[in-house]
Amino acid sequence: MGDFSHIDKDGKANMVDVGDKTPQIREAKAIGIIHLEARTIKLIQENAMKKGDVLTIAEIAGIQAAKRTSDLIPLCHTLQITKAEVKCSIIEKGVQVNTRVKCIGQTGVEMEALTAASIALLTIYDMCKAVDKSMVLGEIALVEKTKTDLKQ
Template identity: 85%
Template sequence: MGEFSHIDKDGKANMVDVGDKTPQIREAKATGIIQLEPRTIELIKENALKKGDVLTIAEIAGIQAAKKTSDLIPLCHTLQITKAEVKCTIVENGVQANTRVKCIGQTGVEMEALTAASVALLTVYDMCKAVDKSMTIVGITLLEKTKIDIK
């Protein structure tokens, strides 16, 4: 098992220096689900919640979160994101958020993809909390991360 890159020789927090790394096209995909009561799912489908269009607002929130990840996670680098995509869909037991974040840079965008999924689902939670007291967010996970050399 390797050493932790975010800890210095004295065990203190350390932001990794990626300055010597060659920029690459980097992409990450993440997902998660918020489990909802059947009636809540119907209200979302009918666009009948007082706060508005749950899925669209959650998608926008996820995109905003991807762009603000370095403000939320202390040792994340600020990245120039070239694409942030969040798709929220109704599934059998709730809403699933699927995210894809892309940049050209010296470090990956997996934290941005995971943050986008998390905040999209938290937005669903916020918009539905008045009607569903049993919501549970589960399965937030990184699906894939890639890097491609720039030609």
């Protein structure tokens, strides 16, 4: 069935067997943006949202999401993440989320980085929905994916 590794010879869903792969240091970075009204940005900057510190809570939610990606995406492997970093920054049009996830394993962590960005954005949405009805989240993308051999 083409080049899809998550589909078996009968076209059924298949979790890829990575058991024979050599463990490597794997890292992925992702980005996402939520567009907000100017007054919403101001409320976030002033830490005046009723639900609390929007950026800190979004960062924590993103880290938690990275650790739970295999619970959310059916064919993702459970990974032992060694680092999950989520940084939320105010930009002119809203908030930008940058994530970095790292593990030592046999498969990459791009889904974890993308999930972290997505959930951080959704958390911002949830915390701001009472004051901003025009929010748009998106521009979620993988920025970088690397693998490095372990040092002997």
